[in-house]
Amino acid sequence: MSRSDTFHPFARVLHWLMALMILTMLFVGAGMVSTVETKHDWLLAIHKPLGITIFVLALIRLGFRLTHPAPPLPVDMPLWQKLAAHASHWLLYALMIALPLIGWGMLSAGNYPVTLGGGLLLPPILPSDPLVFAWLREAHRYLAWLFFLTFLAHMGAALMHGLIRRDGVLQSMTGGRTPD
Amino acid sequence: MTDETGARSRPPTHTAWRWALIGLAVAGFAAAFGYVAGWLAPGRLTPHRLVNAVAANGGEHAGFRRNHAKGVCVAGRFEASGALAGFSTAPLFAAGTSTPVVGRFAVPGSNPYAADSSVPIRSLALRFDLPDGEQWRTGMNAMAMFPVATPQAFYALQLATHADPATGKPDPAKTKAFFESHPETAPFLAWVKTAKPSASYASETYRSINAFYLRDAAGDRHAVRWAMVPEQPAEGDGGPAAGDTDYLAADLGKRLAAGPLRWHLQMVFAVPGDAVDDATRAWPDDRRMVDAGTLVLTSSQPQADGPCRDVNYDPTILPRGIETSDDPLLAARSATYADSYLRRTSEEAHVPGTKHPGEDKR
Numbered sequence A: 001m002s003r004s005d006t007f008h009p010f011a012r013v014l015h016w017l018m019a020l021m022i023l024t025m026l027f028v029g030a031g032m033v034s035t036v037e038t039k040h041d042w043l044l045a046i047h048k049p050l051g052i053t054i055f056v057l058a059l060i061r062l063g064f065r066l067t068h069p070a071p072p073l074p075v076d077m078p079l080w081q082k083l084a085a086h087a088s089h090w091l092l093y094a095l096m097i098a099l100p101l102i103g104w105g106m107l108s109a110g111n112y113p114v115t116l117g118g119g120l121l122l123p124p125i126l127p128s129d130p131l132v133f134a135w136l137r138e139a140h141r142y143l144a145w146l147f148f149l150t151f152l153a154h155m156g157a158a159l160m161h162g163l164i165r166r167d168g169v170l171q172s173m174t175g176g177r178t179p180d
Numbered sequence B: 001m002t003d004e005t006g007a008r009s010r011p012p013t014h015t016a017w018r019w020a021l022i023g024l025a026v027a028g029f030a031a032a033f034g035y036v037a038g039w040l041a042p043g044r045l046t047p048h049r050l051v052n053a054v055a056a057n058g059g060e061h062a063g064f065r066r067n068h069a070k071g072v073c074v075a076g077r078f079e080a081s082g083a084l085a086g087f088s089t090a091p092l093f094a095a096g097t098s099t100p101v102v103g104r105f106a107v108p109g110s111n112p113y114a115a116d117s118s119v120p121i122r123s124l125a126l127r128f129d130l131p132d133g134e135q136w137r138t139g140m141n142a143m144a145m146f147p148v149a150t151p152q153a154f155y156a157l158q159l160a161t162h163a164d165p166a167t168g169k170p171d172p173a174k175t176k177a178f179f180e181s182h183p184e185t186a187p188f189l190a191w192v193k194t195a196k197p198s199a200s201y202a203s204e205t206y207r208s209i210n211a212f213y214l215r216d217a218a219g220d221r222h223a224v225r226w227a228m229v230p231e232q233p234a235e236g237d238g239g240p241a242a243g244d245t246d247y248l249a250a251d252l253g254k255r256l257a258a259g260p261l262r263w264h265l266q267m268v269f270a271v272p273g274d275a276v277d278d279a280t281r282a283w284p285d286d287r288r289m290v291d292a293g294t295l296v297l298t299s300s301q302p303q304a305d306g307p308c309r310d311v312n313y314d315p316t317i318l319p320r321g322i323e324t325s326d327d328p329l330l331a332a333r334s335a336t337y338a339d340s341y342l343r344r345t346s347e348e349a350h351v352p353g354t355k356h357p358g359e360d361k362r
């Protein structure tokens, strides 16, 4: 089923599922810290379990990616664009693993119980330390913003491949037919 | 890979429109994020704005809580009576259970150097550490009801009572206008007229004020508020000497040196029709009460290096068996306490752009 010019179907399903989840997370996170309304509480109740789910899926995805190489980029792409593509993809992997870990770590350092709802409780991954909490909490915010900017660049580049260059790169992830 | 030469040989038509579409998609997501994050919604009451307003009256003091800044740490345990076990599955209510507690007595206001007599209200915050890692955090005030029911009204109250820079006192016209346009404040105003600053933390009754739900083993929920009722009687006279501004912590230390202090956790059950989402409306005195157990406080520590310093007593951190109600103040407290907690811990951590706690002056 998998062709060399498209991603493996499992990789494509994970990609679009996680794209939706991560985008949701960024909006949920930004929204919940900017409101004093009751939605603050239920957004936070979504934020933690969804973030941990992303963490688990990201590990699976990284493992799959390391064992299943991505289709090559078009040979006529300028070198700087190829470098930018590779760098941004690894940055996205790094962020989808680091951000949930930092979320979990900062709650541990703040001596908060890491509750995921339904009575589910994660163990702390760091000893309680308010200074570590403060640094991680700031890092969680700025890395989330970096995540959003990287997403914007990623989406812009994907659309550029699909609409301007029409070189099959977008289709390698959508799975549609490449332009002929 | 695709047939490159094929793909390149047919340049796309309407290139300008295609670029515009891409630009629109990127700008659209950016604008949506900016709106949700509040940057493009300047009118929104954010936790940050609300904390700024709360802290403005007593000033911002680096490293300190932005409200209830003056306080003292206490430690002890909670001994369950077992009487509440039928109403809540929270393990700390099972008969014979003893749960360690880290607490804090405090005086409302953002100035950690304010005189103890500056307000007629004292507070008690507690963190119960359950054996399985769950926690119950609660912040209680020694008053019968809250002045307002919503975070918006609380914000307006702060603005209406800010000291006028010219006189150093709140503008009476503004204050009057606020209370007139907020009739829900009437019960509080009536209560506060009779309230006097107590000479001791030990003789106060501390109340949750906000309502919560207990969840029992059958899955049924019960609307409650709670009160920590002291065993220590109120002292008739022998109050603090005139001019003494820091008598509360000293009194507490003296009493604890003589032996533990005790309160009873009285759970008050609502009947249908009682306000579960409105902290301005106290429930009548005849509501059913269940004595859930005894809070035994055995020691106190200064907050500068005590175990309560770096605790955020967020009242929405609850174990299984206790749940939040629809009271809109609860989410606002959770959001603003997190903001205040991040400010003070960032200051302790010397995160760039923050003031260092040591620079704080009276």
Ligand code: HEM
Residues within 6 Å of the ligand: A022, A025, A026, A027, A028, A029, A030, A032, A033, A047, A048, A049, A050, A051, A052, A054, A095, A096, A099, A100, A101, A103, A104, A107, A114, A140, A141, A144, A145, A147, B335, B338, B339
């Ligand atoms: C892909 C994963 C995640 C993303 C994209 C994400 C994103 C965000 C964003 C954008 C914010 C707002 C930051 C700010 O403006 O201050 C935030 C805050 C927060 N996040 Fe996450 N997050 C993720 C995972 C997690 C996880 C796994 C946890 C915990 C288990 C977590 C816990 C929190 C908490 C507690 C806050 C702050 C709440 C407050 O201060 O009131 N996050 N997150």
Ligand code: HEM
Residues within 6 Å of the ligand: B050, B051, B054, B064, B065, B066, B067, B068, B071, B104, B105, B106, B123, B124, B125, B139, B140, B141, B146, B150, B151, B154, B207, B208, B209, B210, B279, B311, B312, B313, B329, B332, B333, B336, B337, B340, B341, B344
């Ligand atoms: C929207 C309304 C409210 C706002 C904006 C607000 C704001 C704050 C803030 C910013 C703090 C400092 C938190 C920290 O740094 O850890 C605080 C502490 C506290 N608040 Fe509130 N508060 C509100 C309502 C209430 C209510 C209804 C109660 C009633 C019981 C209450 C009781 C307390 C107590 C006891 C503390 C001290 C906790 C401690 O000792 O650490 N607050 N409040």
